[in-house]
Amino acid sequence: MKLRRKRVRPIALDDVTIIDDARLRKAITAASLGNAMEWFDFGVYGFVAYALGKVFFPGANPGVQMIAALATFSVPFLIRPLGGLFFGRLGDKYGRQKILSVTIIIMSLSTFCIGLIPSYASIGIWAPVLLLLAKMAQGFSVGGEYTGASIFVAEYSPDRKRGFMGSWLDFGSIAGFVLGAGLVVLISTIIGEESFLSWGWRLPFFVALPLGIIGLYLRHALEETPAFQQHVEKLEQGDRDGLREGPKVSFREIATRHWRSLLACVGLVIATNVTYYMLLTYMPSYLSHNLHYPEDHGVLIIIAIMIGMLFVQPVIGLLSDRFGRRPFVIIGSIALLVLAIPAFMLINSNVLGLIFAGLLMLAIVLNCFTGVMASSLPAMFPTHIRYSALASSFNISVLIAGLTPTVAAWLVEASDDLYMPAYYLMVIAAIGLITGITMKETANKPLKGATPAASDIHEAREILQEHHDNIEQKIEDITEEIAKLEERRKNLIQQHPHINE
Structure with missing residues (x-):
């Protein structure tokens, strides 16, 4: 039997997608707002962990209270891979825009509900149980949020600007964190610590509902991404029926055919998010609980560091479009490996300027990762499996990274060694370095399975x-x-x- 060779038509000027600037700005705003809301909760939770420990785990000593509150932060990461599988499959089946509208609804409602949960003194053991359930609902929705948002921005962006455009997604993350932390500081300053422990800690969680409504409005008004539209249009009628049934490629086949991309994704996500959670979620508790630094001073330092990161973030994205993504992953990993211990020496000095310098070193390293992650990850997989493959591998990696605050707190308590977080970061730096050396460069190239895109x-x-x-x-x-x-x-x-x- 003679096989017929399919004739490939030469790519012409009409095949290059011209991205409309107005639609691109709307897409970035909508995606970034949802990501900001995810990290708004992380910011609030990290900065009120001491209060939540006293409200929901009142019978334990302060150290155990802190670990328990941070464990409640980490446990929902066990649910994220399930959310990633669920929303990833739906994202490849129905499109990116619809799924992102669903995830932001679940995320905003579950965050809002945390503020409604009665204290342990009121309902006993049901208080931490309800807190855990709300955090698990968050974890399930977040399982499809970041990956969907990064794909959404990447598929809307011109090839030569994907790094710069993608960097605004984590700009939203940092901005949401700053908003959450700043709101905690503002409320606690106005009403005082006693009132904040009594009822004031609930107020930041209530803000999530109006933020979610705004995000839903912006996402609902957007069209589907050009890359996904092209994918659907290319399919013959029989394949469209298959699309409605969902992706035909199993995760096992993805792992077999795209194992290099999966490993690169896992390595980059672990390096980025462990550094992220160590600096922005664990450090406030480390400064106040372990170093006995005044809580309000520690919070202000972290907020100042994060505001500085906002300015560096888009610069890294812009430079990655010129010099590539890999150099920043490699540079960031080497810097983390070399500077982790010196950074914690400065942080442990009990001198304000030196503490700030140590945290700033870690923040710049983190910018090297976050500045390129949102543009690197979607480029690793073809269109028809991008959401499924990325959501699965991303959330398995985040499952490991999400344990960072709990593991770091436990290591310090168990060993009585304040440098354990630095050693932890050095191990992660080695993973990041291997990833940066082995990953393929994707800057200025079309996404896999999509035609070139231009401004x-x-x-x-x-x-x-x-x-x-x-x-x-x-x-x-x-x-x-x-x-x-x-x-x-x-x-x-x-x-x-x-x-x-």
Whole structure:
């Protein structure tokens, strides 16, 4: 039976997607707001952990209270892989926009409900149980949130600006964290610590509901991403029926065919999020509980550090479009490996300026990771499995990273060594370095399974010419390889007595 070879049509100027600036800005705003709300909760939770420990675990000593409150933060990460599998499959089936609208509803409602939970003194053991259930609902929705938002922005962005545009997603994360932490400081300053422990800690969680409503409005008004629309349009009617049934590729097949991408994703997510949670979730508790630094001073330092990160974040994204994503992962990993112990020496000095310098070192390292993560991850997988593969691998990795605050607190308590978090970060730096060295460079390239995307017609012409030049170079390389193989073939034939040309 003779197989028919499918004729591939040359890519023309009409095949290059021109991204509308207004739609792009709306997409980034909508995606970033949802991510900001996710980290708003993390910011609030990290900065009120001491209060939650007293409200929901009143019978334990202060150290155990802190660990218990941070454990309630970490346990929902066990649910995130399930949410990733669930929403990832739906995202590849129904599209990115619809799923992001659902996740922001669940996320805002579950955060709002935390503020409604009575204290342990009122309902006993049901108080921490309800807190855990609310955090698990958060974890389930967040399982599809960040990956969906990063895919949404990546599929809307021009190829040459994907790093810069993607960096605004984690800009939203940091901004949400600053908003959450700042709100905690503002409320506690106005009403006093006693009132804050009594009822004031609830107020920041109530803010999540109006933020969620705004985010839902923005996401609902958006169209589906160009890359996903192209994917659907390319399918024949029979394949469209298959699309409605969901992705036909199993996770096992993804792991077999795309194992390099999966490992790169896991490594980058672990390096980024362990550093993230160590600096922004664990450090407030470390400063107040372990170093006995005044809580309000420690909070203000962290907020100042995070505001500085907001300015660095888009700069890293912009530079990654010029120099690539890999250099920043490698530089950040080496810096974390070398500077982790010096940073904690400064943090433990009990001198305000030195504490700030130590935290700033870790913050700049973190910017190297967050500045490129949102643009790197979606480029690792093709369109038809992008949401499923990325959500699964991302949330398995975050499951490990999410244990950081609890593990760090336990290590310090168990060993009585204030440098345990630094050693922890050095191990993570080694993982990041291996990832940066082995991952493929994706800057300025089309997403897998999608046509090139440009900001305007002039850029589209340049991209098309670069594409044709790349094809010509590949043809020359293949021609050279064929010549080498032909020469080798002749040499082998000459060595065999019964084979003639």
